[in-house]
Amino acid sequence: MITLKTDDEIELLRNANLLVAATLAEIAKIIRPGVTTLQIDALAEEFIRDHGAIPTFKGFPNPYGNSFPGSVCTSVNDVVVHGIPSSTELRDGDIVSVDCGTKLEGFCGDSCYTFCVGEVSESVRQLLKVTKESLYKGIEQAVPGHRIGDIGSAVQTHVESYGYGVVREMVGHGIGREMHEEPYVPNYGKRGSGKMLKNGMCIAIEPMITMGSYEIALMPDRWSCVTQDHQPAAHFEHTIAIHHGKPDILSSFEEVEIIEKQQH
Ligand code: MG
Numbered sequence: 001m002i003t004l005k006t007d008d009e010i011e012l013l014r015n016a017n018l019l020v021a022a023t024l025a026e027i028a029k030i031i032r033p034g035v036t037t038l039q040i041d042a043l044a045e046e047f048i049r050d051h052g053a054i055p056t057f058k059g060f061p062n063p064y065g066n067s068f069p070g071s072v073c074t075s076v077n078d079v080v081v082h083g084i085p086s087s088t089e090l091r092d093g094d095i096v097s098v099d100c101g102t103k104l105e106g107f108c109g110d111s112c113y114t115f116c117v118g119e120v121s122e123s124v125r126q127l128l129k130v131t132k133e134s135l136y137k138g139i140e141q142a143v144p145g146h147r148i149g150d151i152g153s154a155v156q157t158h159v160e161s162y163g164y165g166v167v168r169e170m171v172g173h174g175i176g177r178e179m180h181e182e183p184y185v186p187n188y189g190k191r192g193s194g195k196m197l198k199n200g201m202c203i204a205i206e207p208m209i210t211m212g213s214y215e216i217a218l219m220p221d222r223w224s225c226v227t228q229d230h231q232p233a234a235h236f237e238h239t240i241a242i243h244h245g246k247p248d249i250l251s252s253f254e255e256v257e258i259i260e261k262q263q264h
């Protein structure tokens with residue numbers, strides 16, 4: 001069942017998502033070669049709890065009965081999603097996708113950003129740029145009267161024109177009091193197909209895009225999903241509300257992008 005949110009509920013969702021945005025900005029400040037993803041995780045957990053919220057990913061169960069140990073997912077290079085924070089140091093030229101979820105006053109925030117560590121190759125920078133562009137192309141389609149397939153089609157058309165792959169196994173989702181609600185929001189699809197979009201729907205749109213083949217594999221830790229060809233993958237995610245006839249982006253990359261510009 002898809003629950004439509006009231007204006008008040010959308011504002012609560014915005015608060016939870018702006019806390020995710022602020023957390024990602026704190027992370028942006030410390031990303032550099034030598035930093036570990038466990039350090040990123042500790043910073044995120046402290047920042048989220050200091051603001052009266054809960055990191056929703058911590059303890060989240062998978063189908064194998066394992067709880068996610070981190071407060072954020074940190075997915076490095078060929079890890080597409082659900083990377084577990086570890087003591088391995090980030091190296092110059094790496095990329096790391098940090099997916100962050102909060103629960104604040106009963107509502108969920110969910111947003112992801114792929115960061116560059118030091119000097120990253122031009123080809124990988126392009127993968128990140130195009131993936132982020134595809135997110136906004138998907139968001140543009142999120143208006144009442146359009147369908148879920150319009151979002152996926154816009155994402156897919158954009159990234160495939162660069163020869164990139166769209167991960168099939170993982171998709172965006174409705175969001176509200178629960179992190180994952182209906183409907184599912186694939187990053188591929190046909191225009192005019194799927195459920196009709198309506199005012200009050202709140203969804204996380206999250207292209208997971210691979211440099212090469214879109215085929216992925218689950219690592220023995222039963223969380224990390226890697227590309228089978230070990231080429232890099234990017235992941236950008238915003239939570240949005242369909243509100244007053246248009247998409248209203250509840251999360252934000254604004255602060256992260258200001259910090260990125262200062263660093264490069
Ligand atoms: Mg997420």
Ligand code: MG
Nearest residue numbers: 110204206237
């Ligand atoms: Mg999500």
